[in-house]
Amino acid sequence: MKRLAVDVGGTFTDIVLFDEVTGRITTGKSATTPREPVKGILEGIGYLGVDLSQAGLIVHASTLGTNLFLGQIGLEPPKAALITNRGFEDVVEIGRQNRPSLYNLYRDKPRPLIPRNRRLGIPGRIGPSGEELEPLDRDYVARLVGKLCREGVRVYAVSLLHSYANPSHEEEVEKVILEECPGSIVVLSSRVDPQPLEYERTSTTIVNAVLKPVLSRYLEGLQARLVERGFRGVILVMQSNGGVASIGEAVRRPAAFIESGPSAGAIATAYMARLLGVEKALGFDMGGTTAKASSIIGGEPSVVDVYEVGGETHMGRPVPGTGYPVRYPHIDLAEVSAGGGTIAWIDPGGALRVGPVSAGADPGPACYGRGGRDPTVTDANLVLGRLPRVIGGGLRLDEGLARQAIARLADKLGLDVVDTAWMIVALANEEMARALRIVTVERGHDPREFTLFAFGGAGPLHAAELAEALGVQRIIVPPHAGVYSALGLLLADYRHSLHRPIAKPASKLTVEEVEEVFRSMEEEADRILEKEGIPVDRRRYARLVEARYWGQGYTLRVPYRGSIEALIEEFHRLHEARYGFSARGEEVYVALARLEAVGITGKPRLRHQREPGDPQLGEREIFLRGGWLEAPVYSRERLGVGAKLKGPAVVEARDTTILVPPGFEARVDEAGNLVMERGGLGG
Secondary structure (H helix, E strand, O other), X not given: OEEEEEEEOOOEEEEEEEEOOOOOEEEEEEEOOOOOHHHHHHHHHHHHOOOHHHEEEEEEEOOHHHHHHOOXXXXXXXXXXXXXXXXXOOHHHHOOOOOOOOOOOOOOOOOXXXXXXXXXXXXXXXXXXXXXXXXXXXXXXXXXXXXXXXXXXXXXXXXXXXOOOOOHHHXXXXXXXXXXXOOOEEEXXXXXXXXXXXXXXXXXXXXXXXXXXXXXXXXXXXXXXXXXOOOOOEXXXXXXXXXXXXXXXXXXXXXXXXXXXXXXXXXHHXXXXXXXXXXXXXXXXXXXXXXXXXXXXXXXXXXXXXXXXXXXXXXXXXXXXXXXXXXEEEEOEEEEOOOOOEEEXXXXXXXXXXXXXXXXXXXXXXXXXXXXXXXXXXHHHHHOOOOOOEEHHHXXXXXHHHHHHHHXXXXXXXXOHHHHHHHHHHHHHHHHHHHHHHOOHHHOXXXXXXXXXXXXXXXXXXXXXXXXXXXXXXXXXXXXXXXXXXXXXXXXXXXXXXXXXXXXXXXHOOHHHHXXXXXXXXXXXXXXXXXXXXXXXXXXXXXXXXXXEOOOOOOEEXXXXXXXXXXXXXXXXXXXXXXXXXXXXXXXXXXXXXXXXEEXXXXXXXXXXXXXXXXXXXXXXXXXXXXXXXXXXXXXXXXXXXXXXXXXXXXXXXOOEEEEOOOEEEEEXXXXXXXXXXXXXXX
């Protein structure tokens, strides 16, 4: 069997082919085609010469969800309606009191995904304990839906008060919708996010509803095109939480797949960190459009439970209140607009700036020769001698075009081309260092205690300079670094997050009640993993609860090990560790039970595949902070295990370029990683 991984990025589509018989890994890149991503995927597969009839598995990551909410041309949200309780039609527009600009009274909130005239309230009410306070008016709902259906609405988000405690009203509304408007897509909040807080639950439901037909159409189209070419295997989709799932699960809860691409790189970093026994790892992924940072501690990436899709970022940090909240676990990432294609420009005050706009895949940086005229980070690296003339996929870079683009900025700044190129790289480095500080310093960690894992098409080129800025001593550039996120797709396990409301003080809970809740979730997880073909001996379940002190607004996640007393004690301990105090005399309120279900997959064994030949390709001048230096150039594929080299040096691979500055030494370890350390390798 052969396995394929496909990661559609903003600039390139990365393809990894793993042959289970020979153990060989083959990689390739193709230009992303944003308006028709399937075209770029098929081109990349064709470039590798893959016979799809021999492929048993394809794992896919995409930025489709993010692109929809950012307003990409060609991706139009469907005509949808929200059905909620009367008087609660404006919950999603009122939102929380998050002010993106504290003193700006004229700042507009994000445009609602469903306009006011299609957010409709109905009679009927469920109470907080699941009791029916007012019966549902079925005839009213039928008239309402009949009118919407005649207006062409075929997508319905249903979010009724306290449906997490009793979903009967939502389920009855669903029946009416399907009777009055057959073939409609109906998303119930009690299925996608059964927990309190109306705003977040309703927003999550709407995002799922809006995304569902778009993702379904895309995945069905992709599957059909692959089948046309002989594919008869299984397609899996990467989730935001770092696990894979079937197409059926992806369509059922599409909001879980919005940040699928960036998560794969963190999963690959976590896998390699566990393999090497690295306790604290920093994942640094620099591609063509953005750079992303993640922290991995104890072999597990950091995860958060709520994020805003389609929102703004400021200096790598999400700006609360600018996007649409989605309540589903996703890997904690900091992302900045500092990829290879990020455009340099001069602001009205005459200062040089880098980003946030990217040249993307089309036309790309000026040096690609595809009509781009704006200077980018890639153009600057080429002018500084850091890049080869030919990069992944056989793309030839034109230094003359890069110089012309940068010269237009240099003339305005009164500098020469080389100094301007160096300033572009330095500004990009500062932006990326900020992302790395966000996932370390701002999370309470010292970056000097971490090992930096650098990957992506441009990550290893900038890694050493970032390590110097952060005080990091060791850098690891893994095999196939340029397509490492795609490789991470083949290293991911199946992962599903289920939760059920408890909504009781811990003192009034019994072990039997909690066990029954977890048993029901484990039965559901068994059904999901059974459908996905995971045998019983490869299923792992982790039991957790969301708890808080009485009156607190937000919860802490606490492991549940079968004892209410131990749960309370663990909550106090975690609260003190997080916030610096605990209130042991206060009542602990248990809001939710959560089950993290994992289906263990077989992993490709990563091994160094050395090619014959002299590893030194020659020499060339490269520009560093101190000026021009003569540096040897090596082929990564020809460096054997145990090979050592000193900076300055350049190591060229098919999918990336690695810069080893003066003061660094590098070696190839047993797994084929290129390990760089400041001040030498210590023998």
